[in-house]
Each structure stands twice: as structure tokens, then as C-alpha cells.
Amino acid sequence: MERRKLGTIFIILIIITFNFLFCHINSNRVTQKNSQIAPNGPEAVLVPKIFAWDSQITQSVGDKPLSIAMGDVNNDGELDIVTANNNSDSISILLWNITAGDWVAHNRSVSSGPCAVAVGDANNDGFFDIVAANNHSNEVTILLWNYTFQDWNSSSQVVGNQPCAVCIEDANNDGLNEIVVTNYADDTVSIFTYNLSYRNWNPEITVNVGDGPIAVGIGDANNDGLNEIVTANRMDSEVSILQWNETDTIWNPAINKSVGNNPSALAIGDGNNDGKIDILTANSNDNSVTILQWNTTAEDWDTITKPVGNQPSSIAVGDVNSDGQNDLVAANYGDANISILSWNAIDENWDLTTKSVNMGPISVIIGDLSNNGLMDIATANSLANTVSILPWNTTRGDLAPQRIIRSVQAYPSDVAIGDANNDGEIDIVAATLNDENISVLCWNETLNDWNPELTLNVSYIPTSVYIGDANNDGAQDIVACRSTLTSTNVSIILWNDTKNYWDPYVTRNISDFSGWDVIVADANNDGANDIVVANKWQAKFSLLLWNKTQKNWNPLINRTLNGVPYQIEVADVNNDGFNDLVAAGNFSTTASVWIRLWNSSKGEWDDDSNITISTSLPQFTPALAVGDANNDGRNDLVLTDKNGDNVVILCWNDTLETWNSPISNSVEEDPISVDIGDVNNDGQNDIITSNEGTGKVSVLLWNANTSDWDPRIDYAAGNDPRSVITGDVTGDGMHDITVANFQDATISVLMFNRYPWISSRASIQSDPVWVQNEDFGSFSINFTGFETDADEEKINLTWGISVLDLNRLQSFVTVSGSFSSNDTLTFYSVENASGTDTFWLRLKDRHGMQDMIQINITVNPVNDIPIILSKEDIQDNSIWVQTMDVSSFTINLTDYEFDVEDNKSALNWFVRGLDSKIATVEGENSTEKILTFYPQGRGTDTFLLILIDSEGGTDNLTLTLTINPSLGRILALVIPLAVGGAVACILIFFWKRHKAYRDRYLKALEIIQKGESLKK
Missing domain, CATH: 1.20.58 (Methane Monooxygenase Hydroxylase; Chain G, domain 1)
Structure with a gap:
């Protein structure tokens, strides 16, 4: 028991x-979790997240506009224009109306004497504002855009003495815009930095600059990646450069650089297209612009000076002719025009042209003012109280910017064009004062060029030459004459069809003294060509009339003039159907035109029709042209006014049966020759002059819409151009300009070139290749089927791109093949980059003429998920088995994270699915990348460790955590x-x-x- x-x-x-x-140990529950559990909460969403300028347009503004600026001042996405009106204490705001396609004027009062205006985000709220510098009241007026009320709120800031320029940019390189003002009388600049906390400007900072600062700009002038403040100092002819000191956070003392005499304006930009920022000034006293080019090797500026017009008052930098290269524009106050320095990439220099504007242009800007994607030019005209806007036009033809030059004998004084060798092609013949011969350039259709120069002997050193059928045998001949007291004949070089060459010259006596000018035409209206000479020594027309019966010239006859002729024409000047005799020259103290009208009843020139038209111009040697200058179907007279730098146009009036009062049009300095012809091949006659004083030709294009001539366009010709003529000398069906350059011993040809044309434009723009996903690799597109050009074979056409901000485009795509011969462009993705940009697709011919369309390219972002590195190392880490004796344990995950798009600061770690009865965690979504675990109870649990990037991409890892009982x-x-x-x-x-x-x-x-x- x-x-x-x-x-x-x-x-x-x-x-x-x-x-x-058994019961104690198994009181810990073991729970398996789904490996796809994601972080929750708003901070951890795992859903993964695109050429030529038209006639000026004038807009009235306030009284005496002294400054012009552009920007989207009403923040509607369209560029607008603002002027500071000195006499009316106002600014004029020309708002672009996209519906009307025009500007709508508004005026705003400011303080006394506004002399400068700037547009920019002055208070750093994301909206454009307007700031005016008021010279009389020594303050700036600030018009801040109020988005709620869609209007401007006005305030002011006191500045120094006589503020005369203002700029809105990031002057101290803190990412916020400042207002910078030049104080002319104090030799300082006032700088207002913006305080975002107080939403107001900090107290004024003043910095010393040079003597009489009249203009200011902000930009990376020394190409170090930081903006500088630059002023143009009128009194000491220098610019002051204030470099930002990042260490001391203040501007270093001014560096001064000499420029031209009396600089009146300043611009900062890449003026010479070398990728470096330059400083440019307009120098009013020496009629020049100074370009301070940054020299990377020397770490200093090199100085270049370029002549412009009279009293340049403003300078701007931008791509004015839409060729992808920056150009320079100077406003010439004294000439009522602008000088356009177009960059020539071949010569690596600037080509100078001028365009007329209204009186007193004092400020100039470059920008897409008509909001069509093309750069325009605008000036504020202080004497006319207007703004002139010159829109760029890419749809019409123009003269090729690169002229063709061919050498001839020394001192060419006259040029003629015609089929001199009777092969069906137009040739060029020049009278040269070097020797007793003429120069002949015969066109070779096979070579598409002129053959080497030929020289033909004449009897005397020639001053004038003409191509025509002198002996009426159906073949073109050459006639030359010389104006000297010893030369008494003309040289006639007849074409010999049998020899297919010219016979030796023959001579005919024309007077006791030789002639100044010669022409071959039907002077006596009998259907046969005659030879007519201007006999300046005897004030006569000397005529060799052709005798059809004898097949020879009749004996010389003379017809008197009322003055001394220098140039003659045979043409129907009174529009009665018969040729008349016309001469231009001077008599006494005025230049005149003398006309002998043909009397068809008498078969002779009327004695009583010896008409003298006095031009009331000073005594000079005029040039003469007869033709339909105003395109009304009637012949008119055009003369050069060498002293006044004008052409004088006498238009025929059918009703009055006489000429209207003279019309004057400005050309370049010292016009010495004139012609009438369809220079731009638009079916309308134009006027062209060669200008001895400047080496240029001036073109007055007829504008059919306004029934007037557009302001002149000037083109470089050569040194001392003496003679000009229009006609198709290059065999392309287009009229060209041919000039004899006396000092250069050259003939220059300005070819007319029609713009190439991009066909099927919408098809190109809508091509789906322009939308890609990130890391697309590459794609190519061939444009051969989209190009046409009336003047060119396709082999001469090339394609390329240009953009306003190349860095922005290249941040997500690069391009190869621009302007190559195979018409194929290849676009390459930039690794892990995306973006949207607009660029110009350009079709260019061999002369630089181009057509272009805008292309929008989008590379859509594709999120590359982050990666947890060394996952097994994390899983095998012994820290995942702990006991209740441990209060906490940590793991640093910095070395276990990777993402190709985000930097590490953008990556975050999370824990999901961990039973809080086993352990809790801290440190999620932290920049320290350290997770701290706090054991809460015994047991084993499986959870997810998750890495997430900035766009919601994730990677995860399954871990098992075991917490054992404590030893005690x-x-x-x-x-x-x-x-x-x-x-x-x-x-x-x-x-x-x-x-x-x-x-x-x-x-x-x-x-x-x-x-x-x-x-x-």
C-alpha cells in the first residue's frame, strides 16, 4: 500500500x-506572413509613379520711351513688351493677345522720370513682375503681379542718386532673384535681396563701381558658374565686374575693363558662339560695339571692336535670324536704324546688315515677341514715341549670306552681264582701268561656275562696257569706251560664229573727245540696235546708228544736252511706246536728268523736248536707272544722291503725263551706281545701289501690300564697289546682284536663293518616334523624303537641330548626324533620364538658307526599382535570434541599398508584418538607415524588410526573428x-x-x- x-x-x-x-514554451505563437505585404501609410505608397525680317510693325507708347523689356508680365504664357516713358512718368505694357494675334496697349503710372524697365520674378513667388528705375525721384517702382486679382500691386524702394538702369536676376547666387539698380551720379549699384521669411526686401546694399554707371547686367561673365554684376560706365569708358565671393558671401571689389568711347548700353551673352559668356557694350561716341570675349586659357577677357551705325544706344544678343547661332543687334540712335551683326559660322565672324526703324531708337531687345516660336527684334524709339517690331519671316527667299567673289584685272569700274560668248548662258564682263583690255567671266554650265578669266584687248583703257548685238547679226557683242581727252572712239568686239570666238576689236570715232558711258540699244526706234555714248566733254549724246541696208554704222551724229552727262539710258521714259534718250549728270550746282524724246511722226528726237529735270540736290555725279520702279506697269527714273546717301525716284504719272515729285529713300553711304530689277525674285521690281563709301549694296524691296519700298537691306559687296547690275548670272533662273569692286579687283555675285521647304510638316511633327520611354536606346529618322528646294539638288540640303537651351535637351537625349550628307538624325537616350523639350528641326541649303519646324520630344520616366544588396548576408545575420534579456538591437542598412535613379537620401526602409507582441521597430523612413528593434515577448515571427525609392518602387526581403526566454x-x-x-x-x-x-x-x-x- x-x-x-x-x-x-x-x-x-x-x-x-x-x-x-511544455505549456510555457509553446505559449509563443508562430505565424507565417505573405511575402507580398507592403508598407502602409501615406508616406509609403508602393504604386509606381513628358528667314528674313518682315516690314516693321509700329506700336504707339508713352512720351519719350527710353527703355524696352520683354517678358510674360501678365503671366498668361505669352511674351509681352514693356517700355519706360520718361516724359509721361509711365510705363507702356503691350500685352500679346493670342486670339487677335496682336498687342493690346496698357499704361501704368510710375514715379517721376522712368528711364529703365525690367521684367522678372522680383519677389520670388513664381510670377513675373515689372520694375522701373525712376531717374528724377531716385527710386524704383515695383509692380508685383497679383494672381488673385489678375493685376499689379505697386510699391517703391528708395535708391541712390539718378538711377538709370535696372535688372532682375540672381545676383548673389542664392537661388533667389534680386533687384539691382545703377546710380549714375553716385557711381554705385543698389542691390535689394529678397527675404522669403518676411516676404519683403532686405535693406539696400550699395557697392561701388566705375564713373557714371549707365547700364547693368547680371550673368556668369567670367564663366565660373556664378553670376556676376556688370555695369557699363559712361564717363570712364569701362565696364565694372562685381564677382561674387562665395566664402565671404559678398561681392569682391570691382574689376574694371576698358571698352569703347562712352558706352551707353550693356549685354551679357555668348556673342561669338563659342559656348562662353561674353560682355558686350554699345559705344555711342565711336559708333562701335565692344565684345569682351572670355579667354579660358588666360582667364581674362579679349577685346574685339566692331563698327555699327551712328550713336549706338543699345545692344542685345540673340539668334535673330533663326539659324541656331547668336547674333548681335545695336540700336543706332543717330541713324534711325539697327545694325544686325549676324554670326557667320564659316568665317567665324559677323556679317553686318542694317534695318530701318522709327526715329530715335534708344533701346533694343531680341525675343519671340509675336509668340510664334521665332525670334524677333524690337526697339523703343524715343523721338517717335513708338515701338518698332521686326518679325522674322522664314517663308520667303533672300540673298545668300555668302557672296561669290571672282578676281579680274585691276580696278574694275563698270560691269555688264549678258550672253557674251553666245552659248545660251549669262556671262560677266568688266571694264578695268589697269590696262587696255576687258575681263570676261564665261559661265560653265557643266562646272556650275565661271571659267577662268579671259581678257580681250580694246583701244583705250575702258571706263564703261556693255553687252548687246551691236551689228544686228543675232549674236551678242561687247562695246567699250573710255572718257579721256585723248580717246576719241569706242571699241567694238564682234562675235564670230564661225570661229566661235571674238574677232579683234574695231573702233568707231564718236567725237573729238571720248565718252563716259556706252550703251547698245534701239535709239531711233527702227528695230535695229545702235551704239550711244555719253559725251561729257561736249555735253552731247553721240550716236552710231545702224544702217540695215549697208549693214554698217552710219556716220556719227550728236544730239545736244543741257548739261554734262555721266550716265545714259535708252528707254521709253514717257511711256509712249518709243525709246528716248536719257542722261544724268550735273550742271551748275545741281544734279539733273536730261531727256530727248523720240518724235515718231518726224522719225527724230524733238529739239523742243530737251527736258531738264532738276533734282534740287547738291552738285554730284549721279547714277541713273530707267525701269518700272513702283511696279505700276510704267517706266520710272531712279537717280543716286551721293551726297545725301539717298536714291531719288521719279515715278511716271499717266494722268498728268509727267513725273511725280521726287521720292527719296535712304541707302548706304556714297551710292555710286543704281539698277532696277526683281532682286528677290517675287515678280516685283526692286531698287539696288552699290555704295562706294561702305563697300556694300543697298536693296530697296518693293512691298506689294503697302505699295511702297521696305526699308533698305544692306549686304557686303567688296572694297569700293563702283558698278552694280541685276540678272541671272548663275544659271539657276533666279536674279542675282553683280558688283564690280574697284579696289579689290574683284567681281562679287550675291546669289538669290529661295528657302528650302520642309514638306509634310504635320507628318513629321506627329511621328510617334518623338515620344519614347526612358532608356529607349536610340532611334533614327531619315528626312530625305521631306525636303524640296527650287534652287538646289537634294545633295546640297542638310538637316539638323537647334534649341534655345541645349543643356536642357541634352539632359535626357543626345543627337548625332546634324547637317550631315545622309539626311539622317539619330537620337540617343541618356541613362535613367527623362524629360520634355521643344527643338527646331532645320533644313538648310548650301548657302545657309533654311526652313524649320518645331518638334516636341518627350522621354517618359520609367521607374527603376531599388535593390536590396547582399540579401543572404542580412538573412544570416545572428541578430535575428535574440533573448528577452536584450532590451533592443540595431542594424545599419546603408550599405545594403542601391537605386540607379535616386541618391541614397531618397531611399527609405520599412518593416511590415512584424508581430508587435514579439518586437517593435523604430527608424523607418529615416535618413540614418538604422532600424532599432525592441523585443516584446518570446516567440518566432516572419516579416518583410522593404526598401522604397522616391517614385514608389520597392524591393523586399523576408526575415525571421526569434526571441527566446531570458536565462534567469x-x-x-x-x-x-x-x-x-x-x-x-x-x-x-x-x-x-x-x-x-x-x-x-x-x-x-x-x-x-x-x-x-x-x-x-
Whole structure:
């Protein structure tokens, strides 16, 4: 019975012990989690997240506009124009109306004497504002755009003495715009930095500059990546450059650089297209612009000076002719025009042209003012109270910018064009004063060029030459004459069809003295050509009339003039159907035209029709042209006014049967020759002069819309151009300009070139290739099928691109093949880059003429997910097995993260699915990349470690965390059990010993009992 009790007690103790241990350990739950569980909360969303200028347009503004600026002043996405009107204490705002395609004028009052205006985000709120510098009140007026009320709020800031220029840019390189003003009388600039916290400007900072700062600009003038402040100082003819000192956060003392005399304006930009920012000034006293070009090697500026017009008052830099190259524009106050210095990439220099504007142009800007994607030019005209806008036009033809030059004998004084060698091609013949010969350039259709120069002998050194059928045999001949007291004849070089060459010259006596000018034409209206000479020594027309019967010239006849002729024409000047004799020259103190009209009834020139038209011009040697100058179907007279730098146009009036009053049009200096012809091949006659004083030709194009001549366009011709003529000398069906350059001993040809044309424009623009996804690799597009040009073969046409901001485009795509011969452009992706930009696709011919269209290219972003590196190392880390004795443990994940798009600061770590009864975590979404775990209870759990990038892309890793009981608790359980077990064992041992003794006792007792029985 006792044995059973002891066994029962022992078994109960064992069962209790094992049940306690089993239940305690298995009280920790084990839960498996889905490996796709994502972070939650708003900060951890895992959803993954695009050429030529038209006639000027004038707009009236306030009284005496002194400054012009452009910008989207009403923040509607369209560029507008603003002028500062000095006399009316106002600014004029010309807002672009996209519906009307025109500007709508508004005026705003400012303080006294506004002399400068700037447009920019003055208060750094993302909207454009207007700031005017007021010279009389010594303050600036600030018009801040109020987006809510769609209007400007006005305030002012006091500045120094006589503020005369203002600029809005980031002057101190802090990412915020400042207002910078020049104070002319103080020799300082006032700088207003903006305080975003107080939403106002900090107190004025003043910095010393040179003497009489009259203009200011802000830009990276020394190409160090930081903006500088630059002023043009009128009184010391210098510019002051204020360099920003990043260390001391202040401007260093001014660096001064000499420029031209009396600089009146300043611009900062890449003037010579070398990728470096330059400083440019307009110098009013020496009629020049100074270009300070940055020299990277010397780390200093090199100086270049270029002449412009009279009293240049403003300078601007920009791509005015839409060829992808920056150009320079100067406003010439004294000439009422602008000088355009177009960059010539071949010569690496500037080509100079001029365009007329209104009186007193004092400020000029370049920008897309008509909001059509093309750069325009605008001037503020202080004497006319207007703004002149010259829109760029890419749809019409123009003269090729590169003239063709061919050498001839020395001192060419006259040029003629015609089929001199009777091969069906137009040739060029020049009279040269070097020797007793003429120069002949014959066109070679096969070579598409002129053959080498030929020289033909004449009797005297020639001053005039003409091509015509002198002997009426159907072949063109050459006639030359010389104006000297000793030369008494003309040289006639007849074409010989049999020899296919010219016979030696023959001569005919024309007077006791030779002539100044010669022409071949039907002077006596009998259907046969005659030879007519201007005899300046005897004031006569000298005529060699052709005798059809004798097939020779009749004896010389003369017809008197009322003056000394220098140039003659045979033409129907009174529009009666008969040729007349016309001469231009001077008599007494005025230049005149003398006319002998043909009388068809008498078959002779009327004596009483010896008409003199006095031009009321000073005495000079005029040039003469007869033709339909105003395109009304009637011949007119055009003369050059050499002293006044004009052409004088006498238009025929059918009603009055005489000429209208003279019309004058400005040309370049010292016009010495004139012609009438369709220079721009638009079906309308134009006027062209060669100008001895400047080496240029001036072109007055007829404008059919206005029934007037557009302001002149000037083109470089050569040194001392003496004679000009229009006609197709290059065999392309287009009229060209041919000029004899006296000092250069050259003939220059300005070819007319029609613009090439991009066909199927919409098809190109809508091509799906212009939308790509990030890292697309490359794509190519061939444009051969989209090009046409009336003047060129396709082999001469090339394609390329240009953009306003090349860095922006190249940030996500690069291009190869621009202007190559295969018409193929290849676009390459930039790794992990995306963006949207607009660029110009350009079709260019060999002369630089081009057509262009805008292309929008988009590279869509594609998120590259982040990557957790060394996942096994993280999983095998021993930190994932802990005991309850540990209060916390950490892991630094900095070295385990990677993303091709984001830097590490944009990557974040999260934990999802961890049972908070096992452990909690801190440090998620932190820049330190350290996660800290706090054990909460015993057990094992599986959770996700997640890496997320800025666009929601993720990578994850499954981890198992085990938290074991603490050692103290285990010992607290084990020791009692061990003691209990030992006691139980002792009890069992003693119980067993007791049982053995008992059994032995009982057995012995039994034996004893049995033995006693036996004894008994």
C-alpha cells in the first residue's frame, strides 16, 4: 500500500514538471506572413509613379520711351513688351493677345522720370513682375503681379542718386532673384535681396563701381558658374565686374575693363558662339560695339571692336535670324536704324546688315515677341514715341549670306552681264582701268561656275562696257569706251560664229573727245540696235546708228544736252511706246536728268523736248536707272544722291503725263551706281545701289501690300564697289546682284536663293518616334523624303537641330548626324533620364538658307526599382535570434541599398508584418538607415524588410526573428525541477532500499518462523 502511494507521488511530480515546461514554451505563437505585404501609410505608397525680317510693325507708347523689356508680365504664357516713358512718368505694357494675334496697349503710372524697365520674378513667388528705375525721384517702382486679382500691386524702394538702369536676376547666387539698380551720379549699384521669411526686401546694399554707371547686367561673365554684376560706365569708358565671393558671401571689389568711347548700353551673352559668356557694350561716341570675349586659357577677357551705325544706344544678343547661332543687334540712335551683326559660322565672324526703324531708337531687345516660336527684334524709339517690331519671316527667299567673289584685272569700274560668248548662258564682263583690255567671266554650265578669266584687248583703257548685238547679226557683242581727252572712239568686239570666238576689236570715232558711258540699244526706234555714248566733254549724246541696208554704222551724229552727262539710258521714259534718250549728270550746282524724246511722226528726237529735270540736290555725279520702279506697269527714273546717301525716284504719272515729285529713300553711304530689277525674285521690281563709301549694296524691296519700298537691306559687296547690275548670272533662273569692286579687283555675285521647304510638316511633327520611354536606346529618322528646294539638288540640303537651351535637351537625349550628307538624325537616350523639350528641326541649303519646324520630344520616366544588396548576408545575420534579456538591437542598412535613379537620401526602409507582441521597430523612413528593434515577448515571427525609392518602387526581403526566454527565467524553472527530481530519486532509492530490507526481513522472519516450527 505504501509502495503504491510513493509511486503515485513520483509520477504526479514528473507529469506536473513536464506539463509546465511544455505549456510555457509553446505559449509563443508562430505565424507565417505573405511575402507580398507592403508598407502602409501615406508616406509609403508602393504604386509606381513628358528667314528674313518682315516690314516693321509700329506700336504707339508713352512720351519719350527710353527703355524696352520683354517678358510674360501678365503671366498668361505669352511674351509681352514693356517700355519706360520718361516724359509721361509711365510705363507702356503691350500685352500679346493670342486670339487677335496682336498687342493690346496698357499704361501704368510710375514715379517721376522712368528711364529703365525690367521684367522678372522680383519677389520670388513664381510670377513675373515689372520694375522701373525712376531717374528724377531716385527710386524704383515695383509692380508685383497679383494672381488673385489678375493685376499689379505697386510699391517703391528708395535708391541712390539718378538711377538709370535696372535688372532682375540672381545676383548673389542664392537661388533667389534680386533687384539691382545703377546710380549714375553716385557711381554705385543698389542691390535689394529678397527675404522669403518676411516676404519683403532686405535693406539696400550699395557697392561701388566705375564713373557714371549707365547700364547693368547680371550673368556668369567670367564663366565660373556664378553670376556676376556688370555695369557699363559712361564717363570712364569701362565696364565694372562685381564677382561674387562665395566664402565671404559678398561681392569682391570691382574689376574694371576698358571698352569703347562712352558706352551707353550693356549685354551679357555668348556673342561669338563659342559656348562662353561674353560682355558686350554699345559705344555711342565711336559708333562701335565692344565684345569682351572670355579667354579660358588666360582667364581674362579679349577685346574685339566692331563698327555699327551712328550713336549706338543699345545692344542685345540673340539668334535673330533663326539659324541656331547668336547674333548681335545695336540700336543706332543717330541713324534711325539697327545694325544686325549676324554670326557667320564659316568665317567665324559677323556679317553686318542694317534695318530701318522709327526715329530715335534708344533701346533694343531680341525675343519671340509675336509668340510664334521665332525670334524677333524690337526697339523703343524715343523721338517717335513708338515701338518698332521686326518679325522674322522664314517663308520667303533672300540673298545668300555668302557672296561669290571672282578676281579680274585691276580696278574694275563698270560691269555688264549678258550672253557674251553666245552659248545660251549669262556671262560677266568688266571694264578695268589697269590696262587696255576687258575681263570676261564665261559661265560653265557643266562646272556650275565661271571659267577662268579671259581678257580681250580694246583701244583705250575702258571706263564703261556693255553687252548687246551691236551689228544686228543675232549674236551678242561687247562695246567699250573710255572718257579721256585723248580717246576719241569706242571699241567694238564682234562675235564670230564661225570661229566661235571674238574677232579683234574695231573702233568707231564718236567725237573729238571720248565718252563716259556706252550703251547698245534701239535709239531711233527702227528695230535695229545702235551704239550711244555719253559725251561729257561736249555735253552731247553721240550716236552710231545702224544702217540695215549697208549693214554698217552710219556716220556719227550728236544730239545736244543741257548739261554734262555721266550716265545714259535708252528707254521709253514717257511711256509712249518709243525709246528716248536719257542722261544724268550735273550742271551748275545741281544734279539733273536730261531727256530727248523720240518724235515718231518726224522719225527724230524733238529739239523742243530737251527736258531738264532738276533734282534740287547738291552738285554730284549721279547714277541713273530707267525701269518700272513702283511696279505700276510704267517706266520710272531712279537717280543716286551721293551726297545725301539717298536714291531719288521719279515715278511716271499717266494722268498728268509727267513725273511725280521726287521720292527719296535712304541707302548706304556714297551710292555710286543704281539698277532696277526683281532682286528677290517675287515678280516685283526692286531698287539696288552699290555704295562706294561702305563697300556694300543697298536693296530697296518693293512691298506689294503697302505699295511702297521696305526699308533698305544692306549686304557686303567688296572694297569700293563702283558698278552694280541685276540678272541671272548663275544659271539657276533666279536674279542675282553683280558688283564690280574697284579696289579689290574683284567681281562679287550675291546669289538669290529661295528657302528650302520642309514638306509634310504635320507628318513629321506627329511621328510617334518623338515620344519614347526612358532608356529607349536610340532611334533614327531619315528626312530625305521631306525636303524640296527650287534652287538646289537634294545633295546640297542638310538637316539638323537647334534649341534655345541645349543643356536642357541634352539632359535626357543626345543627337548625332546634324547637317550631315545622309539626311539622317539619330537620337540617343541618356541613362535613367527623362524629360520634355521643344527643338527646331532645320533644313538648310548650301548657302545657309533654311526652313524649320518645331518638334516636341518627350522621354517618359520609367521607374527603376531599388535593390536590396547582399540579401543572404542580412538573412544570416545572428541578430535575428535574440533573448528577452536584450532590451533592443540595431542594424545599419546603408550599405545594403542601391537605386540607379535616386541618391541614397531618397531611399527609405520599412518593416511590415512584424508581430508587435514579439518586437517593435523604430527608424523607418529615416535618413540614418538604422532600424532599432525592441523585443516584446518570446516567440518566432516572419516579416518583410522593404526598401522604397522616391517614385514608389520597392524591393523586399523576408526575415525571421526569434526571441527566446531570458536565462534567469529558465534557471528559476530548472533548479526547482532538478531539486524535486533529486528528492524523488532519493525517495525512490530509499524506498527501494527499504523494500529490499523489508523483503529480507520478511524472508528471514519467514525462515525463522519455519525453523521454529521444525523445532517444535
